[in-house]
Amino acid sequence: MSEMSKIVRSISNLLLPFILIYGFYIILHGHLTPGGGFQGGAVVASGLIMVLVAYGSERFASWVKEKHLSILESVGALGFISLAFLGLSTAFFYNFLAGKGGLFGDIPPEGSNPGALNTAGTLPLMNLAVGLKVIAGLASIVLVMGLASHYFRQEEKNDT
Amino acid sequence: MSKRDLVGVISLLILVGFLGLGAASMREFGVVDRAYMDDYIISHSQDEVGANNAVTSVVFDYRGFDTLGEATVLFAAVVGVIVIFRREVHE
DSSP states (O other): OOOHHHHHHHHHHHHHHHHHHHHHHHHHHTTTOOOOHHHHHHHHHHHHHHHHHHHHHHHHHSSSSHHHHHHHHHHHHHHHHHHHHHGGOOTTOOTTTSSSTTTTOBBBOSOOOOSSBBSSTTHHHHHHHHHHHHHHHHHHHHHHHHHHHHHHHHHHHHHO | OHHHHHHHHHHHHHHHHHHHHHHHHSTTTTTOOSSHHHHHHHHHHHHHOOOSSSSHIIIIIIIHHHHHHHHHHHHHHHHHHHHHHHHOOOO
């Protein structure tokens, strides 16, 4: 993919921070509001994909390296599975932080309430891990497709 | 009518019969029965998990295994796309 016009690039520059903030808000408030790791990760990844479409996959690949996406994916997957294993003294996927009073350990009042961020035990951490995983996964799918179409077109040019 | 057609017609009749039986014995619209699990999660998710969002408490706590599988499916999708679109090395 080649880069698009100056107007599209400027607008995507303008919109990117808002999309990222909204996506991370959905990820981090997954235990309070509708949404969670998957949905927020998809929002953040779509923001990155907007930049990829506006600037072309080659320039995007010079900013976001395969290494970064690989680290994000690994941190997400390992964080999620290790949080699941940390509760193994009771059961796999046991919520060992909930109700302990420490990190994310508060219990909200019964019924409808405004909601506090420091609740729900391992849920916010798991949301964050899954969110990082989804960001890296979706961004790398589109990046690989864009780079592949670029290389295939180059090979066709070389052949003719 | 050949033997093959007969088998097809009989199996179709059995399938339609079971589907009709299922549709006829379905509960009335809007009437909830067997809602023990829903009631338990709605009344306990706030003091057990501490999450205001009962859906997230189900997805990440009560059914964490499901989310693990979902994450694995996503990983498999990424791996599949990369395998398909990987550049071939010309010798």
